Amino acid sequence: MAKKKTEVEQQKPAVVNETSLAFFEKYINNPSPTGFEWKGQEIWLDYIKPYIDDHYVDNYGTAVGIINPEADYKVVIEAHADEISWFVNYITNDGLIYVIRNGGSDHQIAPSKRVDIHTDKGIVKAVFGWPAIHTRLGGEKEEAPTLKNIFLDCGCTSKEEVEALGIHVGCVITYEDEFMVLNNRYYVGRALDNRAGGFMIAEVARLLKENNVKLPFGLYIVNAVQEEIGLRGAEMIAHRIKPNLAIVTDVTHDTGTPMINKITQGDLACGRGPVISYAPAVQNNLNKLLIESAEKAGIPFQRQASSRSTGTDTDAFAYSNDGVPSALISLPLRYMHTTVEMIHKDDVDNVIRLIYESLLNIQNGQDFRYIK
Numbered sequence: 140m141a142k143k144k145t146e147v148e149q150q151k152p153a154v155v156n157e158t159s160l161a162f163f164e165k166y167i168n169n170p171s172p173t174g175f176e177w178k179g180q181e182i183w184l185d186y187i188k189p190y191i192d193d194h195y196v197d198n199y200g201t202a203v204g205i206i207n208p209e210a211d212y213k214v215v216i217e218a219h220a221d222e223i224s225w226f227v228n229y230i231t232n233d234g235l236i237y238v239i240r241n242g243g244s245d246h247q248i249a250p251s252k253r254v255d256i257h258t259d260k261g262i263v264k265a266v267f268g269w270p271a272i273h274t275r276l277g278g279e280k281e282e283a284p285t286l287k288n289i290f291l292d293c294g295c296t297s298k299e300e301v302e303a304l305g306i307h308v309g310c311v312i313t314y315e316d317e318f319m320v321l322n323n324r325y326y327v328g329r330a331l332d333n334r335a336g337g338f339m340i341a342e343v344a345r346l347l348k349e350n351n352v353k354l355p356f357g358l359y360i361v362n363a364v365q366e367e368i369g370l371r372g373a374e375m376i377a378h379r380i381k382p383n384l385a386i387v388t389d390v391t392h393d394t395g396t397p398m399i400n401k402i403t404q405g406d407l408a409c410g411r412g413p414v415i416s417y418a419p420a421v422q423n424n425l426n427k428l429l430i431e432s433a434e435k436a437g438i439p440f441q442r443q444a445s446s447r448s449t450g451t452d453t454d455a456f457a458y459s460n461d462g463v464p465s466a467l468i469s470l471p472l473r474y475m476h477t478t479v480e481m482i483h484k485d486d487v488d489n490v491i492r493l494i495y496e497s498l499l500n501i502q503n504g505q506d507f508r509y510i511k
Contacts, residue, residue, distance in 0.1 A: 154488040155342065162186045163318070163338045167328045170255065170313040172224030173242045176200045176364045179220055179334065183362050187341045190348040191360065197379060200364045201372045204344060210357035212504050215385040216343060216494055217373065218336025219366030219452055222329065223476055225312040227256065227291075230302070234295035236265070239286070241311060242367030245476050249289045252478065253315045256293065258305030265293035265312075316478035324484060325409070331480040335470055335487065336388040337362045342491045343498070355503035356383075366452055373452035377459035384425060384464040384507060385456040386497060388490060390482070391416075391443060391469035405443050407471050409483040412439030413490045414469035418449045420457035422464035424507040429466055432497040438489050443469065464507040468493055 155163075162182075171179030180202045184194060191204035202220070223242035230236055236256075240246075250269030255262045267289055275281050282288060291312070295301045318328040326335070340360050347354065359380050363372035366389075377385070391414050394404045407414055415429055433440045448454050449467050457465040470490050473481040 154346070154491050155484070159338075159342055159345065162341075163326070163335075166334055166338060167318040167330055170224075170257070171220055171222055171330065171334065172257075172311045172313050173221040173365055173367045175224075175257065175311050176220045179337075180362065180364075183220065183337055183341060187344050187360065190341075190344040197376055199372060199375060201376045202362045203376065203380070204360040206344070206347065206358040206360070207354060208357055210355075210503075212356040213359055213380060213382040214354075214356050214498070214501060215359045215361050215377075215380060215382040215456065216340045216498070217361040217363060217385060217387045217452055217456070218340050218389065219333045219364070219372065220337050220362045221364050221367050221372070222313070222332070222334070223367055225254075227306060227308050227310040227312065229308070230298045230306070232298050234293070234297050234301050235268075236291035236293065236301065236306070238289065238291065238312060243476050246286050246289055247284050248477050250284050254291065254312050255315050256291070256306055257311045257313070258307075260305035263293055263304050263306055264315075265291045268292040314478045321481065325481045326484065326487065327479055327481050329478045329480065331472060331482055332390045332475055333366065333388075335390065335472075335482055339388055339470070339487060339491050340494065343494045346491070346495050347498070352499070354498065356501065358498065363452055370452050370455040373455035374459065377456045377463065381460050382456070382463055384422075384501070384505075385453070386425075386429070386466055386468065386494060387451055387453040387456060388468045388470065388494065389449075389451040389453075390472040390475065390480075392475060393471045393473040393481075396473055407441050407443060409471045409473060409481065410485055411441050411471070412486060413493050414441045414443045414471060416443045416445045416449055416453075416467040416469060418445035418453075418467075419447065420449055420454045421445075421466050422457070422507055424509065425464045425466045428500055429468065429493065429497050432500050433493055435500075436492060436496040438493050438496065440489075440493070441471070
């Protein structure tokens with residue numbers, strides 16, 4: 140006998156479907172390195188256009204979809220679009236390539252990874268080479284991967300050959316690893332930090348449209364650039380939109396895997412729900428609205444303390460203009476800044492639901508100040 144659905148379960152809007160999952164996979168597999176996000180932004184905008192009234196893209200590539208653009212009261216839901224990557228920094232006479240970071244790329248995972256070097260002539264394939272274990276044994280202390288010794292090999296034997304392929308100092312490099320579903324439970328891929336966020340806010344727009352929700356305010360669905368190098372896209376777009384409040388979504392660490400100290404990093408896990416943060420940049424009354432929305436809709440959630448700053452675009456929105464009430468909903472993620480970032484399907488659904496339900500509980504012109 141089928142289990143009878145509870146009242147809360149019956150009220151749940153449909154979340155990720157086959158069409159949206161196909162978009163998610165295409166969006167993740169497309170490279171969007173910091174400063175070079177435009178291809179991913181095109182994919183994202185094409186997906187959300189049926190669900191919005193207007194859109195624009197700023198000078199650096201932040202994409203904004205708008206519902207009710209004529210409204211004076213402006214609410215932002217935001218994620219960032221860029222992924223970590225590398226830059227070509229030096230080409231040796233033997234045709235090997237040394238790199239520098241573009242964002243927080245992890246040098247320790249680089250050896251043996253396959254990469255795409257983006258040039259004006261198209262993609263050039265290469266690998267991060269590494270000496271065989273046989274050559275590293277022999278009594279001497281093994282050298283660990285560092286920015287000084289990791290290098291790319293694109294099959295060339297001279298600097299001239301490399302340059303003939305269109306490779307030059309400043310070319311950007313991304314990993315080629317692709318999206319997959321693991322154990323029918325996790326989404327896995329590179330750049331889930333934070334194109335998963337872009338996917339989730341796009342799904343909120345879809346649900347609002349499909350459920351014929353008429354919001355009493357203007358909703359700005361923002362997919363910002365350049366978060367990985369200092370929240371720069373959010374900083375720029377916050378001043379352009381001048382929102383009345385902002386709900387930001389990003390990823391945070393699942394702390395249940397080895398080598399993570401829960402005493403310092405907190406106790407968070409994939410599958411246990413969205414993470415609601417506490418930090419000076421997080422406006423407490425808006426945070427309470429998120430919590431009340433989760434409790435009312437039966438959405439599980441976790442809590443995180445973020446000390447001085449959240450380290451996300453929340454900080455950029457909060458401290459922009461005259462101060463924008465801002466809050467953060469995070470998605471638990473394993474193995475951040477690797478090519479096998481992992482997120483739980485249920486958490487994705489519940490972040491989407493939490494943003495959606497929170498928007499339904501925001502009143503036009505709502506004042507979140509403590510003293511009025």
